[in-house]
Amino acid sequence: MPRLTEPEEFEEIEIRSAADLLPLAWSADLPDYALDIRWSPDGTYLAALPSTGQPEIHHRQGNEVLALPSHRGGNGSLAWHPDGTTLATFGQDGILRLHHIATHTAREIQLPRGWAERCAWNADGSLIAAAVGKAVHIIDPHTLETLHLIDDHRSTVTDLAWHPTLLNQLATASDGGARMWRLGETKPHARIDDGIAAVLTTWSPDGRWVVTSDQTPSVHLFDMKKRTPLFIQGFETKIKALAWQTGGTKNLPWLALAGSPAITVWPCFGKNGPRGATPIQLYGHLKEVTTLDFPKEGPYLASGARDGFVLLWLPHHSNGPAFIAREENEITALRWSPDGLNLAYATNTGHLAIHSLTTKD
Amino acid sequence: MNTTKLPVTVLTGFLGSGKTTLLNRILTENHGLRIAVIENEFGEVGIDHELVINADEEIFEMNNGCICCTVRGDLIRIIGSLMKRRDQFDHILIETTGLADPGPVIQTFFVDDEMKDKLALNAIVTLVDARHIPLHLESSEEAVKQIAFADSILLNKTDLVTPAELHALEARIKAINGVAKLQRCQNANIPIDSVLDIGGFNLDRAIGIDPRFLDPEYPFEWGGILEVSAGTLTFEANENPDPSMTAVLIPVSATDEESLALAREIAVRAFSHDAIEASSGSALTADGTPYDLILQEGTMSWTCKIETTGPLAIFTQHYPEELDLKFLSQTGELQPAISASYKPDHSHDETVTSVGIQADGDCDEKKLNTWLSKLLRERGTDIYRMKGVFAIKGNPNRFIFQGVHMLLDPADGGPWGNKPRRTSLVFIGRDLDRAELNQSFRKCLA
Numbered sequence: 001m002p003r004l005t006e007p008e009e010f011e012e013i014e015i016r017s018a019a020d021l022l023p024l025a026w027s028a029d030l031p032d033y034a035l036d037i038r039w040s041p042d043g044t045y046l047a048a049l050p051s052t053g054q055p056e057i058h059h060r061q062g063n064e065v066l067a068l069p070s071h072r073g074g075n076g077s078l079a080w081h082p083d084g085t086t087l088a089t090f091g092q093d094g095i096l097r098l099h100h101i102a103t104h105t106a107r108e109i110q111l112p113r114g115w116a117e118r119c120a121w122n123a124d125g126s127l128i129a130a131a132v133g134k135a136v137h138i139i140d141p142h143t144l145e146t147l148h149l150i151d152d153h154r155s156t157v158t159d160l161a162w163h164p165t166l167l168n169q170l171a172t173a174s175d176g177g178a179r180m181w182r183l184g185e186t187k188p189h190a191r192i193d194d195g196i197a198a199v200l201t202t203w204s205p206d207g208r209w210v211v212t213s214d215q216t217p218s219v220h221l222f223d224m225k226k227r228t229p230l231f232i233q234g235f236e237t238k239i240k241a242l243a244w245q246t247g248g249t250k251n252l253p254w255l256a257l258a259g260s261p262a263i264t265v266w267p268c269f270g271k272n273g274p275r276g277a278t279p280i281q282l283y284g285h286l287k288e289v290t291t292l293d294f295p296k297e298g299p300y301l302a303s304g305a306r307d308g309f310v311l312l313w314l315p316h317h318s319n320g321p322a323f324i325a326r327e328e329n330e331i332t333a334l335r336w337s338p339d340g341l342n343l344a345y346a347t348n349t350g351h352l353a354i355h356s357l358t359t360k361d
Numbered sequence: 362m363n364t365t366k367l368p369v370t371v372l373t374g375f376l377g378s379g380k381t382t383l384l385n386r387i388l389t390e391n392h393g394l395r396i397a398v399i400e401n402e403f404g405e406v407g408i409d410h411e412l413v414i415n416a417d418e419e420i421f422e423m424n425n426g427c428i429c430c431t432v433r434g435d436l437i438r439i440i441g442s443l444m445k446r447r448d449q450f451d452h453i454l455i456e457t458t459g460l461a462d463p464g465p466v467i468q469t470f471f472v473d474d475e476m477k478d479k480l481a482l483n484a485i486v487t488l489v490d491a492r493h494i495p496l497h498l499e500s501s502e503e504a505v506k507q508i509a510f511a512d513s514i515l516l517n518k519t520d521l522v523t524p525a526e527l528h529a530l531e532a533r534i535k536a537i538n539g540v541a542k543l544q545r546c547q548n549a550n551i552p553i554d555s556v557l558d559i560g561g562f563n564l565d566r567a568i569g570i571d572p573r574f575l576d577p578e579y580p581f582e583w584g585g586i587l588e589v590s591a592g593t594l595t596f597e598a599n600e601n602p603d604p605s606m607t608a609v610l611i612p613v614s615a616t617d618e619e620s621l622a623l624a625r626e627i628a629v630r631a632f633s634h635d636a637i638e639a640s641s642g643s644a645l646t647a648d649g650t651p652y653d654l655i656l657q658e659g660t661m662s663w664t665c666k667i668e669t670t671g672p673l674a675i676f677t678q679h680y681p682e683e684l685d686l687k688f689l690s691q692t693g694e695l696q697p698a699i700s701a702s703y704k705p706d707h708s709h710d711e712t713v714t715s716v717g718i719q720a721d722g723d724c725d726e727k728k729l730n731t732w733l734s735k736l737l738r739e740r741g742t743d744i745y746r747m748k749g750v751f752a753i754k755g756n757p758n759r760f761i762f763q764g765v766h767m768l769l770d771p772a773d774g775g776p777w778g779n780k781p782r783r784t785s786l787v788f789i790g791r792d793l794d795r796a797e798l799n800q801s802f803r804k805c806l807a
Contacts, residue, residue, distance in 0.1 A: 197421040
């Protein structure tokens, strides 16, 4: 694997302004550090999860807000049902709560005590997974019963990701790497396991790759098609942000990774994927990049960092970024709306801002 | 944006050492601090407190080239989460299980970028059960490591052992870790500041390695010469947590350094003999006899008949000010004409020990790097902790490092200014060869 290098002209990179193209539409303030923000699948709502206090659902126009009950001990995760009718929130109280948006009602299940890191729906929303401690509960959202319990993990499960289309497959991250599961089986059918502690995991939109970022400055990939692992190292720091590009260029997908001020974008198509490839390297942030996102169908990579900058990139055309906004505080979450016309970001002080495209170009 | 680093204290101690008692006190006492406590998974803190978080003590191997580098993954996750809360804390206190090796906790703060950036490891505080620790030290490697890694050692339950046992235990602890601050207490009753405000694992502490750590060791902490007149000399003391203190009186010929040094050697031999118990009101003799002055409640006194006027050397196991010891003649209180403090001795039968090195002048940077790299590569698993302040040739500033196993955290310690350029370093670890470490280091001098 190639080692990453900083360009000599790093400090002289010119940053163009795209603030006119993507001006601020509205903003709001959450009660605490923004852990995550998620657009509903049709883009009507933006859900925002503060670390403590009430999660909020904002209408895309910014004129309506619905505050949801908070989780005692801190909020953990949120996930939209694929049909957009229900938002799941999960927290350190071990409660998985399903909020029905139209009726403003909620149902909940109390899971066992343990560190509650992530909840996620499968592709059609027939199941929701919640990671508590060393176990993952696969729950029927109608009956709120745990249908499957996946508890063969060496340590606390730090992340999980469903297969993008197969309804009964998911990947979990914990000490030792990632494990890929088929529901109903007691042992994983594949695993990335070379002793590294995995922190985040994601499944590529085409279902070919399972990727983990690790406690060390490294990333592991597993090619589900060839059943082979791949290891990328040489990063300056631990990777904290991952994003898949699924539109806007011919060969897809690409994987953007960041943890230091540098962003790298790796080809994940073709026979070998990133094996032997030289990544696109993007320099412009002054401090560690914390969040990345591509729109569903476009080429624009948005990034947020501890320097407070929100930047826009066209990785396949230019190494130079365009400026969207600068906050006084660290950007902690950033998401394109499903139609790619709105970019939402939030900060470690809970400031939430939405920028909207003035044209479709 | 708040850029101040949040202080973290790690509380260790073998089973039954009093950690839970201390934690409960910290959580209930009115000290004005917001303290988040990360308790071990079997924690027994008996109060419902919103800032108490249970941890699983999940230890990960880092696979980062350091073969002994393990970290606490749960701490990275929990502290990361705590740092994302608006209701920020003044302090984080991490309690480990009684059987835990503190190494992975400390290494977590060395290797995780975010933790290094946002947190300052204030101190490793180890609680020790004075009654049972001798057994634990024989049977448990973790108990030894908990002492070896400590910045501060709270010797608890001192009321359950005899004075002799206590002194022997202190000597044994100091043999393992010669640089930690050692405090006695009962029922974990110690000022909270002693636990939270130590600054033990920071650079100031590294700079402030006790120079006496490198000195020879003696069975007494203080010695001095008084000009006494024929008649009665009275020793007066106030109550002290120590049940007794050994002292010896030796007539000398003058009140100078040489006389004190000669008397010191006589006193060393005297302290090796069994001491005579002397309760308050007893008479002492000024002939080199060692006495155990029995310390009780209130004010105590002892007398000594002085036959001829002249200088008299006195050596005491502890500093006179510790028990407000006064020397009284018929005309009033006497002050020593000359005095000195001495580094107390340790037993040397421990596998885990401290080795201190000190050298005047500059080190050659290249030679030093080579030496340290080789040392850590070959002995990193046995070296638990290191602290050092180096004078590097051509560098006007101090070069400071602290380390855990193979991990080093170097830093600029600021200018030497007018202070003499001198290198001081301390190793705490297993099977350390004092002579070999000294010799090999001295080859790094410029």
